[in-house]
Amino acid sequence: MTMAAIRRHFVLYLLIAPILVYFCVFVFYPMGQGIYLSFQKAGLLGPVGFVGLDNYAKVFSSPNVWQAIVNTLILAAGITAFGVLLPIIPAIALAEIVPDWFKRALQTIIYTPYLLSWVIIIGVWMNTLSPIGLVNSALLWFGVIEQPIMFFASPEWARPMVIAQTVWKDVGFTALIYLAALLSLNPDIIDAAEIDGANGWQKIRDHVLPHLLPVIKVVFLITLLGSLRTFDSAFLMLNGRTADQIRTLAIFTYERGILAFDLGVASAAGVVLLAVSLLIAVLARFFVRDGTRG
Structure with a gap:
């Protein structure tokens, strides 16, 4: 890069500097x-000495960390699968709603959970799914169950539950x-498909989904990377x-670093989480790019 190019785009470099x-x-x-x-080896006042790979040995010698890795991968898979595919349904439904005021109202309603904190969300779900909550009361009344289901225990x-809560919050x-991607779809394409006799599913399969595919790939990568850092919903x-089912690597790191104050081991666990996330991100990115070329 020459100085002339830097001077020519100086304003752009200045804008990106912050x-x-x-x-x-x-x-x-x-x-x-x-x-x-x-x-x-971390002490109360900071590092007190180099210990090499001892912290990593402690991490991988703990049975909890292997279970945490499995839990992280299972939760990430479920959150990614449902979190990427399920929102397509309300998006298509919103695109078909004609009155603008009704469309805006529904957009606000389905977007509201995303604005809530995890404490509020867990509270709402606990009230709804408690032994005397709405779900158990309805199931008992209809005779589906004989005893209340202890969802949270x-x-x-x-x-x-962790997967459902996360997907519900982000859907x-x-x-x-x-x-937003569907609004850029040329309506003439859908009209032409209707003239050719295509039904609703055929229009979605042949025109809507291919149009959404680039956005779906981006959402897939973002959701996958975010789900690997699942903490709030599982921790609450x-x-x-x-614990054995939903303790993730992020929670394991918190427990060792904040509760046990073993910052060296906690940092090693954090690096393991970073490595797992980067590896999966590279594999996912390769899969997405390979699918694009195919």
């Missing part, structure tokens, strides 16, 4: 510090992304009966 500073200060520097700390419900946001549901 973003670069932000990433250097709040992303790359803390990341570097975490990697450095993972090779140190049953290991078999722990993972589905409105993702649906609006898909809706954590108890003695569900």
Whole structure:
């Protein structure tokens, strides 16, 4: 890059400088510090000595970390699958609604959970799914069950609950992304398909989904990387009966770093989470690009 090119685009470099500073200060520097700390024995006042790979040995010698890795991958798979595909349905439905006021009202309704904190969301779900909540009361009244289902205290419900809560929270946001992409679809294409006798499913399969495919790939990558860092929803549901099912790598890192104050091991666990996320991101990116070429 020549000085002439730098001078010609000086304003652009100036505009991007704050973003670069932000990433250097709040992303790359803390990341570097975490990697450095993972090779140190950490005390109350900071690192007190180099210990090599001892922290990583402690991480992988803990049975909890292997279960945490499995939990992280299972939750990420469920959140990604449902979080990418399910919002397509409300997005298509919103695109077909004619009255603008009704469309805006529905957009606001489905987007509202995304604005709520996880504490509020867990509270809403606990009230709804408690033994005396709406769901159990309805199932008992219709005779579907004989005893209330302990949703928040049953290991078999722990993972589905975390996945469902996460997808429910984000479905409105993702649906609006898909809706924005659908608004760029030429309506003449759909009209031509109707003239040719295509039904609703055929129009979605042959025209809507191919049009959404580039956006779906982007949402897939974003959702996948976000789900690998699942913490809030799983942590707020954590108890003695569900811990083995929903303790993720992020929660394991928190427990070792904040609760046990073993910052060296916690940093090593964080680096492991970073490595797993980068590996899966590279594989997912390769899969997406390979699918594009195909």
